[in-house]
Amino acid sequence: MSSNAPVIQLKNVSKTFGEVRSLSEVNLEIYPGEIVGLLGDNGAGKSTLVKTIMGFHKPDEGGEIWFKGEKITDWSVAKARDLGIETIYQERALCELQPIWRNMFMGREIKNKIGRLDVKKMKSEATRLMSEHMGFTSTAVHPDNAVLTMSGGEKQGVAITRALYFDAELVILDEPTVGLSLSETKKTLDFVQNIKKSGRSAIFIDHNIFHIYPAVDRMIVLDRGKVAGNYKKSEITMDELIESMYRVARTGSIKE
Amino acid sequence: MSEKTESKAKNNAARPPSFWRRFGMQFGIWGVGIAMWLVFVVTASEAFTSKDIYLAFASSTPLFALMAIPLTLIVITGEIDLSFPSVMALATATFAKIYSGTGNIWLGFLGALIVGTLAGYFNGWLVTYFAIPSLVITIGTGFLFRGIELAWMNGTGVGLTDKELSGVANLLVGRSFFGIANQFWWAVVATIILWFVLNRTQFGAHVFLTGDNKTSAQLMGVNVSRVKRRTFAIMGFFAAFAGLVASFEVSYFWPTLGEGLLMNSIASVFLGGTSVFGGIGTVTGTFVGSFIIGAINAGIVASGINAFYTQVFFGLVIILSVIMQAVISKRIKR
Ligand SMILES: Nc1ncnc2c1ncn2[C@@H]1O[C@H](COP(=O)(O)OP(=O)(O)OP(=O)(O)O)[C@@H](O)[C@H]1O
Numbered sequence: 116m117s118s119n120a121p122v123i124q125l126k127n128v129s130k131t132f133g134e135v136r137s138l139s140e141v142n143l144e145i146y147p148g149e150i151v152g153l154l155g156d157n158g159a160g161k162s163t164l165v166k167t168i169m170g171f172h173k174p175d176e177g178g179e180i181w182f183k184g185e186k187i188t189d190w191s192v193a194k195a196r197d198l199g200i201e202t203i204y205q206e207r208a209l210c211e212l213q214p215i216w217r218n219m220f221m222g223r224e225i226k227n228k229i230g231r232l233d234v235k236k237m238k239s240e241a242t243r244l245m246s247e248h249m250g251f252t253s254t255a256v257h258p259d260n261a262v263l264t265m266s267g268g269e270k271q272g273v274a275i276t277r278a279l280y281f282d283a284e285l286v287i288l289d290e291p292t293v294g295l296s297l298s299e300t301k302k303t304l305d306f307v308q309n310i311k312k313s314g315r316s317a318i319f320i321d322h323n324i325f326h327i328y329p330a331v332d333r334m335i336v337l338d339r340g341k342v343a344g345n346y347k348k349s350e351i352t353m354d355e356l357i358e359s360m361y362r363v364a365r366t367g368s369i370k371e
Numbered sequence: 372m373s374e375k376t377e378s379k380a381k382n383n384a385a386r387p388p389s390f391w392r393r394f395g396m397q398f399g400i401w402g403v404g405i406a407m408w409l410v411f412v413v414t415a416s417e418a419f420t421s422k423d424i425y426l427a428f429a430s431s432t433p434l435f436a437l438m439a440i441p442l443t444l445i446v447i448t449g450e451i452d453l454s455f456p457s458v459m460a461l462a463t464a465t466f467a468k469i470y471s472g473t474g475n476i477w478l479g480f481l482g483a484l485i486v487g488t489l490a491g492y493f494n495g496w497l498v499t500y501f502a503i504p505s506l507v508i509t510i511g512t513g514f515l516f517r518g519i520e521l522a523w524m525n526g527t528g529v530g531l532t533d534k535e536l537s538g539v540a541n542l543l544v545g546r547s548f549f550g551i552a553n554q555f556w557w558a559v560v561a562t563i564i565l566w567f568v569l570n571r572t573q574f575g576a577h578v579f580l581t582g583d584n585k586t587s588a589q590l591m592g593v594n595v596s597r598v599k600r601r602t603f604a605i606m607g608f609f610a611a612f613a614g615l616v617a618s619f620e621v622s623y624f625w626p627t628l629g630e631g632l633l634m635n636s637i638a639s640v641f642l643g644g645t646s647v648f649g650g651i652g653t654v655t656g657t658f659v660g661s662f663i664i665g666a667i668n669a670g671i672v673a674s675g676i677n678a679f680y681t682q683v684f685f686g687l688v689i690i691l692s693v694i695m696q697a698v699i700s701k702r703i704k705r
């Protein structure tokens with residue numbers, strides 16, 4: 116278990132839903148302190164990849180997931196989160212009838228030694244996080260309010276704050292800026308920078324190359340479930356990247 | 372986007388959820404209860420102003436309240452159990468068999484609770500492993516458990532009048548404080564325990580999340596199948612306990628035990644404000660709902676209304692409480 120082993124590594128991971136093959140023999144690794152952009156058309160398999168990394172989807176026979184140099188056999192979302200992987204899902208994964216505090220701590224509720232939930236602490240933490248991190252004024256976002264009653268951006272704020280609360284070693288952001296206002300988007304991009312500064316890793320999915328390119332160290336292009344390209348930022352300019360994205364969409368190949 | 376900035380501006384002076392939003396459902400339930408009570412006080416004032424009828428509620432209502440309370444958890448997860456009357460009977464049959472075989476009361480008691488819990492767990496396993504709607508599969512297991520019990524008992528009942536049984540009978544269904552039946556206190560204990568489980572344990576939090584949005588809960592690492600299996604197991608445990616209570620109340624184990632309690636229990640849960648759509652519900656609401664249902668039962672008879680109208684009343688109460696839920700949840704969404 117050397118310290119420069121990848122935080123997460125996929126070996127030969129495929130995912131088939133009935134007839135649809137969403138991922139096809141994907142190999143990738145994310146190193147500590149690295150921010151990786153994941154690019155690809157609609158339906159390329161980015162979200163499927165994220166959910167496979169999280170243990171929500173089980174990879175097809177033969178695919179392997181390695182965490183810090185160790186092969187993981189019984190992967191599950193709960194285990195992934197225990198080991199320090201947090202995700203902002205594209206669909207946000209909120210339970211909208213429930214109050215904010217319950218959503219914030221969904222699956223990782225704060226409890227005392229004998230297992231009694233510390234509801235008071237969860238409420239105060241939820242208020243603090245929503246106001247400190249997201250800048251939602253504390254009176255506006257009351258922890259007892261059902262998520263249902265919040266605006267789209269505020270809901271997303273809950274999902275984003277939740278992923279950042281647990282100091283994860285690897286944070287996965289699946290299109291976190293969609294529908295956010297300009298200032299909210301900037302905050303989200305700042306979060307990604309903070310992840311990097313604190314030496315942790317991230318996978319950042321966004322259709323906006325102007326968000327991705329400045330934020331990341333490396334970019335992986337997915338096309339129809341396959342890894343079609345893998346670039347260090349030093350290897351490619353933004354214009355070249357945009358050009359190759361169009362080419363992939365047109366021809367399915369990254370090279371001319 | 373513009374909608375968002377707008378609503379933010381509006382929200383700047385914002386506040387916790389409104390009183391109505393938080394407690395509307397609870398007030399609705401209490402309102403229905405008090406209104407019904409007033410109707411009965413007027414139409415059957417003699418019966419409803421004497422304490423006897425309240426003592427009668429305290430002994431008869433817990434027989435289904437003890438199952439309505441755990442059923443609340445199942446309904447919050449978005450499932451339903453229709454087999455618990457049969458679980459009552461199967462578990463009590465276990466008690467009768469173990470007791471008559473070994474003479475050991477507590478072994479019989481324990482056996483009944485274990486069989487009830489396992490039967491409930493079996494329901495939960497079928498529902499989650501095969502992804503079968505609980506509404507359908509628990510009709511099947513209801514017949515199965517009842518059939519096993521009837522075959523085992525050969526269709527005959529057992530008297531529970533042995534002197535040795537008087538201790539346990541007293542504990543379960545004796546009378547204390549002003550003649551209030553002990554099963555009333557058991558229903559209170561069940562409410563307190565399950566309130567704690569639902570509101571102060573991780574399992575309870577997951578019950579709400581499972582019923583609210585199963586996929587979201589799974590994406591965040593909630594094991595929704597395990598949560599459901601456990602709610603069914605809890606249901607089985609309480610059904611077994613209720614079976615013993617109901618049998619000791621009449622000092623006889625009828626092989627048909629449980630028949631007639633299904634609708635009362637389900638009506639109590641919905642009247643108590645637990646959402647038919649899942650994700651929302653309280654055990655205290657169910658507790659109050661049970662007593663409203665109990666009062667309807669007794670009140671109709673005491674008012675001199677033809678008992679056939681009980682069903683009409685029940686039907687109306689269930690329909691109205693479910694409509695009320697739909698209206699309130701619309702209001703919340705707006
Ligand atoms: N649960 C599922 N069952 C069946 N097919 C699925 C499922 N999830 C995803 N797919 C299919 O897998 C493919 C990839 O979907 P995915 O959501 O991973 O794409 P994406 O790259 O995230 O796209 P987008 O940019 O639009 O978010 C799609 O064709 C989709 O229909």
Ligand SMILES: [Mg+2]
Nearest residue numbers: 161162163205
């Ligand atoms: Mg996606």
